[in-house]
Amino acid sequence: MPQVSLTVNGKPASVEVEGRTLLVELLREKLGLTGTHVGCDTSQCGACVVHVDGMAVKSCTMLALSANGATVTTIEGLAAADGTLHPMQEMFREHHALQCGFCTPGMVMAAIDLVNSHPEGLTEEQIRHGLEGNLCRCTGYHNIVKAISAAWPLMHQKGLPVAAE
Amino acid sequence: MYDFAFQTPASVADAVKLLADPEARPLAGGQTLIPVLKQRLNKPTTVVDLSRLGLSGITVSGTTLTIGATTTHRTVARSAEVKQLIPALAALAGMIGDPAVRYRGTIGGSLANNDPTADYPSAALALGATIKTSARSIAADEYFQGMFATALQPGEIITAIEFTAPEKAAYEKFSNPASRYAMVGVFVARGPKGVRVTVTGAGQNGVFRHTAFEAALSKSWSPDALNGIATPVDSMNADIHGSAEYRAHLVGVVAKRAVAKTL
CATH class of the missing domain: 3.30.43 (Uridine Diphospho-n-acetylenolpyruvylglucosamine Reductase; domain 2)
Structure with missing residues (x-):
C-alpha cells in the first residue's frame, strides 16, 4: 500500500493508506483525531474543514495521498500546550456560538482562515458569505458571526499567533 | 469509493x-x-494527479491574460493582474462554490469537466478564450460541445487558458443555495469579439450564447435593451430546484443585472 508522510499538529506522521483514502479518514481513523467531523457525503457541510499548508480545505474532498508532504492543522492543534484556547475557540465559547457542537470544528477552522484572509477587516456581510461552505443547523449562525467579529481584533491587533500552525 | x-x-x-x-x-x-x-x-x-506539473500561475502580456490550468479559484479571485485586466473574471472566480472549494478547485478542472452549471465555461465562451492543451490550442467556440462534453480527446489535458481583455464585462449568477452552483449564470462582454452573452446553469446542453440578447445589446448596451426579449423555454433545464419557465425568466433578470454591473 502507498505511504503518505505529513506533519499533523506539529508532529510528523507516516501512514499506509489506499489510493481512495480521504484525508479525513486518515485523520480520524489512522491518527485518531476525531475532532474533525464528517457531516455529509456531498462536500457541502464543512464539518471536516482543516488547514493544509495554511489553506482551509474540506478534508472529505481531498485524497490522503494529495496531502503527502503537507503540514496539516486540525481542531486538536489549535489550543496551546497548557490548554489555553485559540482566540477563535475562546470567542466561540464567549459568544455561545455553538449548540450541539457538531459543525463547530469545521466552523472554527474556516473562521480562522477567514480572519487570516482579511487583515484589512471583516464586515458582517463578508463573514456570512465566508461561511457559505459551513452548515450549522442549530444556531442560526448569528452567534457564530458575533464570535468571528470578536476574534478578528484579538487575532490581528494583539499580535497573537494568527493560527497555531 | x-x-x-x-x-x-x-x-x-x-x-x-x-x-x-x-x-x-x-x-x-x-x-x-x-x-x-x-x-x-x-x-x-x-x-x-495533475497538481505537481507546474501548471499553476498567471501571466500578463499586453491585453492577454494567461492562466495556468491548475491555478485555483482563490488565486484567480485575489490576483491583482486578473482584477486589473479582466475584473469580471476575478469576480466570477470569487463566486464559485465556497472558500474551501476555491482553495482546491482549478480553472482547468472546471473547463475540462464542463459541468452544465459551472461558472467558468460562461467566461471562456463569452471572452472567446483559447484553451491550450498538451496537444494544441482550441478556440472556446469549438471547445464546448454540450453537457460534460468538450473537444478534448481522451488523454489530452488542459495546460493553460488564454483570455483577451474585453472593454466591458460582468458576470452575475443566481446560485443554488445549497451547492452554490449556478441555477442561472450570465456573462456579458463587449470587446474585440463583439458583444457576447453566455448563459450557464440553465440550458439543457450546457453553456450557450444568447444571440437575441447579443443583438439587442449590440444596438444599446443597457439593461433596458433586454426588455421583452424572450429566452426559449424549450431549451431550458428543469429539475426540483426550478422549472424551465422559471429558469427562462431568470436568464433575463440575471442578464440585466450583469449589464447593470458594467455601467
Missing part, C-alpha cells in the same frame, strides 16, 4: 502517458471528481 492506484507525474508528458490508459482519470483540484468517486459514479483504475 472504489479503490484505485494514485499516480503523481512530474511532467505533462508523463501525465499524458499515464492517461493513455482509458481507465485512468485526471485529478486537478478534485472538487468535482472526488464527490463523484464517493458516489461510485465513476470507477477509474488509476487517478493521475
Whole structure:
C-alpha cells in the first residue's frame, strides 16, 4: 500500500493508506483525531474543514495521498500546550456560538482562515458569505458571526499567533 | 469509493502517458471528481494527479491574460493582474462554490469537466478564450460541445487558458443555495469579439450564447435593451430546484443585472 508522510499538529506522521483514502479518514481513523467531523457525503457541510499548508480545505474532498508532504492543522492543534484556547475557540465559547457542537470544528477552522484572509477587516456581510461552505443547523449562525467579529481584533491587533500552525 | 492506484507525474508528458490508459482519470483540484468517486459514479483504475506539473500561475502580456490550468479559484479571485485586466473574471472566480472549494478547485478542472452549471465555461465562451492543451490550442467556440462534453480527446489535458481583455464585462449568477452552483449564470462582454452573452446553469446542453440578447445589446448596451426579449423555454433545464419557465425568466433578470454591473 502507498505511504503518505505529513506533519499533523506539529508532529510528523507516516501512514499506509489506499489510493481512495480521504484525508479525513486518515485523520480520524489512522491518527485518531476525531475532532474533525464528517457531516455529509456531498462536500457541502464543512464539518471536516482543516488547514493544509495554511489553506482551509474540506478534508472529505481531498485524497490522503494529495496531502503527502503537507503540514496539516486540525481542531486538536489549535489550543496551546497548557490548554489555553485559540482566540477563535475562546470567542466561540464567549459568544455561545455553538449548540450541539457538531459543525463547530469545521466552523472554527474556516473562521480562522477567514480572519487570516482579511487583515484589512471583516464586515458582517463578508463573514456570512465566508461561511457559505459551513452548515450549522442549530444556531442560526448569528452567534457564530458575533464570535468571528470578536476574534478578528484579538487575532490581528494583539499580535497573537494568527493560527497555531 | 472504489479503490484505485494514485499516480503523481512530474511532467505533462508523463501525465499524458499515464492517461493513455482509458481507465485512468485526471485529478486537478478534485472538487468535482472526488464527490463523484464517493458516489461510485465513476470507477477509474488509476487517478493521475495533475497538481505537481507546474501548471499553476498567471501571466500578463499586453491585453492577454494567461492562466495556468491548475491555478485555483482563490488565486484567480485575489490576483491583482486578473482584477486589473479582466475584473469580471476575478469576480466570477470569487463566486464559485465556497472558500474551501476555491482553495482546491482549478480553472482547468472546471473547463475540462464542463459541468452544465459551472461558472467558468460562461467566461471562456463569452471572452472567446483559447484553451491550450498538451496537444494544441482550441478556440472556446469549438471547445464546448454540450453537457460534460468538450473537444478534448481522451488523454489530452488542459495546460493553460488564454483570455483577451474585453472593454466591458460582468458576470452575475443566481446560485443554488445549497451547492452554490449556478441555477442561472450570465456573462456579458463587449470587446474585440463583439458583444457576447453566455448563459450557464440553465440550458439543457450546457453553456450557450444568447444571440437575441447579443443583438439587442449590440444596438444599446443597457439593461433596458433586454426588455421583452424572450429566452426559449424549450431549451431550458428543469429539475426540483426550478422549472424551465422559471429558469427562462431568470436568464433575463440575471442578464440585466450583469449589464447593470458594467455601467
